[in-house]
Amino acid sequence: MPKKVLAIGIDPAFIDFTTMPRFSLEMFRSYIDREIERVQALGYDVRTCLIDLGDTAEAVTTKALQAEEFDCVLIGAGLRQPRERLLLFERILNLIHRYAPDASICFNTTPADSAEAVLRWISPEAGRRP
Template sequence: MAKKTVLAIGNEPSFVDFNAFPGLTPELVRNFIEAQIEILRALGYDAESCLIDPGETAEAVTVAALKSRHLDCVVIGAGLREPPERLLLFEKIINLVLIHVPHVRICFNTTPADTAEAVQRWVRP
């Protein structure tokens, strides 16, 4: 049986304003993301991340990742939902997911450290 596939979409940490997230740094967030992808793989998922910038390439990078293979689950990172200035980008990403992989389960993490938990709520390996 094929492994369930997961794509985790989030902000490229180097573009995040960490003033809104005390205690986090780009390196720490990147480590959390990589660790969560490894945890998902250890749990039996075929998992990858898609880190986007807040600018003009975000949509193209997201579409390329969504179309790259069959997906069972897409995780939308907490940093795409907060701060409120990111609402338009968040809406664009959600709509791209719905357009390009309408069958997929969508889940949301609350921090870069609980992605595996979010996936397991909706898709079992």
């Protein structure tokens, strides 16, 4: 049975691209979709949980975490930055701790290195953790 990964991140629809003029909504969605496909190609069963900036983020995350057991939870870089998202990041991290206490937690640095983050913590074949 493949290892299960939950990828939690800010829905690109909520990103202020005026602060990042080189990027666009379509570009971010494409990066996310491509990276999820890449993680799946490595043998993982991946679920995505895209959240807003706070109105429903905790409820959506809780629902995803309670839906099934996960071997690893990947937290997107957009949830950790900018600094104004610290409280949301802490809330989501505490939900993971509460509802998925046995799951490894990993972090990507961009939408394009999620597979590397997951591979640091679980092997699709053996389920090894460092």
